[in-house]
Amino acid sequence: MLRLAPWIIVLSLVLPVVGGTLFTVPPAFGYLPVLGGDDWSFRPWLELAATPGILRSVAVSFGSGLLATGLALIIVFLFLSTIANTRFDRWIQRLVSPLLSIPHAAAAFGFAFLVAPSGLLLRWLSPSLTGFERPPDWLLLNDPFGMSLISGLVFKEIPFLLLVSLAGLPQLNAGQRVMLARSLGYLPRVAWFKTVAPALYPLIRLPVYAVLAFATSTVDVAMILGPNLPSTLSVQVVQWFNDPDLSRRFLASAGALLQLLVTVSTLSVWWGLEKLIGTGFNAWIAGGNRQRFDGTLWLAGRGLMLIATLLPMLGLFALALNSVAGFWRFPDAWPGSITPSHWLQALPDLARPFWTTMVIATAASALAVAMVLAALEHEQRRNRPAPRALWLLYLPLLVPQVGFLSGITVLSQIAGQAPALWVVVWAHLLFVLPYVYLTLVEPYRRFDFRWLILGRSLGISVNQAFWRIRLPMMLRPVLTAMALGVAISVSLYLPTQMLGGGRIVTVTTEAVALSSGGDRRLIGVWAMVQAITPFIGFLLALLIPRLLWKERRGMQAL
Numbered sequence: 260m261l262r263l264a265p266w267i268i269v270l271s272l273v274l275p276v277v278g279g280t281l282f283t284v285p286p287a288f289g290y291l292p293v294l295g296g297d298d299w300s301f302r303p304w305l306e307l308a309a310t311p312g313i314l315r316s317v318a319v320s321f322g323s324g325l326l327a328t329g330l331a332l333i334i335v336f337l338f339l340s341t342i343a344n345t346r347f348d349r350w351i352q353r354l355v356s357p358l359l360s361i362p363h364a365a366a367a368f369g370f371a372f373l374v375a376p377s378g379l380l381l382r383w384l385s386p387s388l389t390g391f392e393r394p395p396d397w398l399l400l401n402d403p404f405g406m407s408l409i410s411g412l413v414f415k416e417i418p419f420l421l422l423v424s425l426a427g428l429p430q431l432n433a434g435q436r437v438m439l440a441r442s443l444g445y446l447p448r449v450a451w452f453k454t455v456a457p458a459l460y461p462l463i464r465l466p467v468y469a470v471l472a473f474a475t476s477t478v479d480v481a482m483i484l485g486p487n488l489p490s491t492l493s494v495q496v497v498q499w500f501n502d503p504d505l506s507r508r509f510l511a512s513a514g515a516l517l518q519l520l521v522t523v524s525t526l527s528v529w530w531g532l533e534k535l536i537g538t539g540f541n542a543w544i545a546g547g548n549r550q551r552f553d554g555t556l557w558l559a560g561r562g563l564m565l566i567a568t569l570l571p572m573l574g575l576f577a578l579a580l581n582s583v584a585g586f587w588r589f590p591d592a593w594p595g596s597i598t599p600s601h602w603l604q605a606l607p608d609l610a611r612p613f614w615t616t617m618v619i620a621t622a623a624s625a626l627a628v629a630m631v632l633a634a635l636e637h638e639q640r641r642n643r644p645a646p647r648a649l650w651l652l653y654l655p656l657l658v659p660q661v662g663f664l665s666g667i668t669v670l671s672q673i674a675g676q677a678p679a680l681w682v683v684v685w686a687h688l689l690f691v692l693p694y695v696y697l698t699l700v701e702p703y704r705r706f707d708f709r710w711l712i713l714g715r716s717l718g719i720s721v722n723q724a725f726w727r728i729r730l731p732m733m734l735r736p737v738l739t740a741m742a743l744g745v746a747i748s749v750s751l752y753l754p755t756q757m758l759g760g761g762r763i764v765t766v767t768t769e770a771v772a773l774s775s776g777g778d779r780r781l782i783g784v785w786a787m788v789q790a791i792t793p794f795i796g797f798l799l800a801l802l803i804p805r806l807l808w809k810e811r812r813g814m815q816a817l
Contacts, residue, residue: 369574
């Protein structure tokens with residue numbers, strides 16, 4: 260049975276993504292007999308082309324993806340070039356995982372509460388530094404060019420790109436490369452960019468592409484920070500799918516295919532920029548410049564990373580403060596009073612979405628961990644590398660969610676499958692599996708197999724060696740992978756909204772739905788619950804091994 264595990268993983272991911280994308284095509288061309296579309300036509304595309312502001316929606320989706328990914332990557336590389344194992348560097352590296360676990364919607368709400376004209380930053384600066392006695396009439400959020408959307412995406416994706424970069428650096432002997440370049444007269448930052456950066460980027464190219472695909476097609480962040488009239492393409496597609504008029508599903512399917520084309524175009528342009536910048540970078544390396552810009556690179560790397568770390572933390576503080584604030588007029592820096600009434604008012608409505616969120620997240624994460632452990636155990640027993648097809652597990656991260664989830668929704672309608680909890684769990688599994696695999700694959704392969712040989716020499720079987728030796732000794736990484744899966748599941752909005760049909764309500768769907776309202780106190784409560792929920796999983800991942808092995812000091816060190 261274990262030999263089938265890798266292929267079960269591949270098929271579980273490839274079939275829904277490819278099949279969902281293919282099932283988007285017929286309704287995009289007017290054919291869906293269930294909804295009265297009996298003939299193929301270009302009517303949905305003509306209707307899409309006639310939609311007011313559709314070109315601006317496409318342009319904002321395209322531009323925000325490119326700019327957000329590019330800026331986040333530049334900031335990460337600037338910071339990595341300044342790493343010298345100082346206290347600041349260790350502090351940043353410790354904060355990467357907590358910042359990464361913050362759901363996108365909660366991070367977007369926190370950013371909005373900071374930079375809004377009546378947000379926390381202007382309150383702290385007014386009126387002494389700005390002279391404002393009332394909130395200025397500035398369009399800082401939901402601007403038509405998507406600048407607030409780009410900023411929010413940059414600050415959210417920096418921790419992810421930094422984490423994958425830190426994971427790739429040990430493979431490059433970065434310290435030795437820089438040391439060799441410095442012996443030739445290069446200053447530290449210039450040496451890093453000339454020797455390490457060209458070797459590091461190919462290792463993180465796939466995660467960069469995943470960030471680019473997400474940034475061009477995000478829905479929840481765009482609903483909170485993106486433009487409204489018109490909104491980004493992905494948001495419009497979701498609105499068309501949720502329209503009570505079922506004939507809009509044809510338009511939505513055409514929009515979903517257009518979103519897929521936008522993402523593919525963005526990836527193609529990025530690939531072209533890679534080649535162009537690579538040519539210029541090689542010319543710069545060959546030029547032999549050793550002394551320029553080192554101080555500027557150091558200052559930019561440190562300063563931008565400090566801002567990128569502090570803003571999400573201040574955003575969480577702004578959420579917490581708004582959730583307990585009483586009367587708070589502008590430009591007061593702090594609320595006039597603190598009250599728990601907002602929490603007490605929201606608690607009855609929070610209970611059911613919270614438990615639904617936890618059930619979905621726990622089920623999807625447990626299934627993902629079981630499937631990944633089976634695949635990795637098969638790989639170890641066969642003593643062969645994983646099938647190349649396992650790289651297809653990145654497919655759900657590279658294809659726009661709205662592009663294939665819309666097809667799965669159409670397929671559910673054709674099959675007569677009503678929205679159900681198990682369907683949402685299965686949809687979450689598509690996005691949890693890749694992250695669980697990435698988290699477990701290295702610890703699993705680095706496990707000292709001599710422990711298993713010792714167990715076999717004492718007469719236990721291969722299966723007993725797995726359950727009684729490998730799994731207990733790998734409990735901490737397994738629980739960490741499970742906690743990461745829970746964090747990913749909690750942050751998912753679109754799979755729950757589309758496949759749940761609005762009937763499966765989670766903390767995330769409710770929090771995003773509140774973005775259209777103006778009650779900051781209520782938004783603060785729901786966003787804080789969403790932000791705190793992933794930390795429950797990580798806390799349990801830390802505590803459970805300590806409690807289980809409190810009498811076995813050697814196991815606590817694993």
